[in-house]
Amino acid sequence: MIDSSNFEVDEATFELPDLPHVNVMMDAMDDSVDQMSDDPDVIDGTERLNLTAAQRYAEGVLFANGIVRASALTGNEGVFSAIGDGLGAVWDFIVKTFKAIWNFFFARDNDKIADETKAGIDGNNKDAQDAANGTQSDEDAKKQASKMASIAAEGGDAELAKELREAKSPKELKASIKKALKKMAHLNEKGLAKAKNAVKNAITAKSSFLKIVSDDKNTKLNDANDKMMESDHPAAHLLIEMEAEINKAITRDHTFMPKLQKAMDLKEVNDIVQFGKDIDSNVESMRGLGRAFNQRKSKMQSVMAETEKRAAKAKDAKDKAALKQELAALRVLVNQAVKVSKLIEASNHRLLVAHTELVEMLGL
Numbered sequence: 001m002i003d004s005s006n007f008e009v010d011e012a013t014f015e016l017p018d019l020p021h022v023n024v025m026m027d028a029m030d031d032s033v034d035q036m037s038d039d040p041d042v043i044d045g046t047e048r049l050n051l052t053a054a055q056r057y058a059e060g061v062l063f064a065n066g067i068v069r070a071s072a073l074t075g076n077e078g079v080f081s082a083i084g085d086g087l088g089a090v091w092d093f094i095v096k097t098f099k100a101i102w103n104f105f106f107a108r109d110n111d112k113i114a115d116e117t118k119a120g121i122d123g124n125n126k127d128a129q130d131a132a133n134g135t136q137s138d139e140d141a142k143k144q145a146s147k148m149a150s151i152a153a154e155g156g157d158a159e160l161a162k163e164l165r166e167a168k169s170p171k172e173l174k175a176s177i178k179k180a181l182k183k184m185a186h187l188n189e190k191g192l193a194k195a196k197n198a199v200k201n202a203i204t205a206k207s208s209f210l211k212i213v214s215d216d217k218n219t220k221l222n223d224a225n226d227k228m229m230e231s232d233h234p235a236a237h238l239l240i241e242m243e244a245e246i247n248k249a250i251t252r253d254h255t256f257m258p259k260l261q262k263a264m265d266l267k268e269v270n271d272i273v274q275f276g277k278d279i280d281s282n283v284e285s286m287r288g289l290g291r292a293f294n295q296r297k298s299k300m301q302s303v304m305a306e307t308e309k310r311a312a313k314a315k316d317a318k319d320k321a322a323l324k325q326e327l328a329a330l331r332v333l334v335n336q337a338v339k340v341s342k343l344i345e346a347s348n349h350r351l352l353v354a355h356t357e358l359v360e361m362l363g364l
Helices: 019-034 053-064 083-133 138-154 158-166 170-181 189-210 219-230 234-265 269-294 297-313 317-361
Strands: none
Touching (some): 019 083, 138 170, 158 170
16 A cells, blocks of 8 residues: 655655656556456556656655655555555645645745845846946955956957056046956957856846747646536636736736847946846836735635545446546646746746856956
8 A cells, every 4th residue: 555645755855857757757647547347446557667758757756755664565566556655645646746846935035035035136236336336345346357357368358458557547447447348348358258158148048938828738637627618617717817826927028028138239347236236126027927826825825725525436447427527627737837837937947047148257
């Protein structure tokens, strides 16, 4: 007998799962339901040698998480040899992982990631503004001048490199840095290339977010979504609310996208600082989306409780259709939560990297 009741997700080590992982686990459940016989305690053809690829993958996940031990099985017996064991264990694993996604990202990491991203952007902007105003510390000025001198020398401006290296006082040094700031983007070919690539990666992340509610390439997911939306399943109502919040964020992102695309050509300090401020606003937009999801936590919990209750009633082949409907609803909700959390995470990270590379391109 497999005991999945003790499986818990550790908040300290939990990381968002990838969509392929989630969907293969869901595929394993679908395969298991398809194999259900008229005997409610048996799945046809599930000796370990006859498991589908998805079931083998799920079996490995159950082993790796300590939900089942290989020593508990005999001969070619498979984890999926009994509905109450293998299928229940995978169901429990996915449900608890889904709740962890919601709790640990939308209730915990959403604000943490937003705060960390804004702190990084604001730190970049302060460095850039201080250098442009000559208000940086003397120690920072020395480090900046050294870096700029190397860039100037490599970029072919020996005179500027010499001026930065031979400045005799902090005042002269800061004046030279102000002068160098106007030339850095033109001299720093490597830095400019890195910055453009980082902005390009941020554009890719944003483009993915703008397509989040369009058809997925996963046929099973699309079918599940269509069937759920045609039904009166409680998950359908929650999904409609989730997609409404996503569409609000997409509208805000459409306003931000031109600013991000223009960042490919930024070379001036003031423009890069303004871009940082634009990023801050976009980070707040992403934070708002995460908070909107978290405000629906009680609804999500109600949907999950109802879904689990319905699934528990399906025990044999006669209940295949009902059980597959619950699996379909679970698949859609898990995918949407994972996609949103992953894309918020990727968006903030790549925007911070892009802004950081732009500031470093200036020799700061």
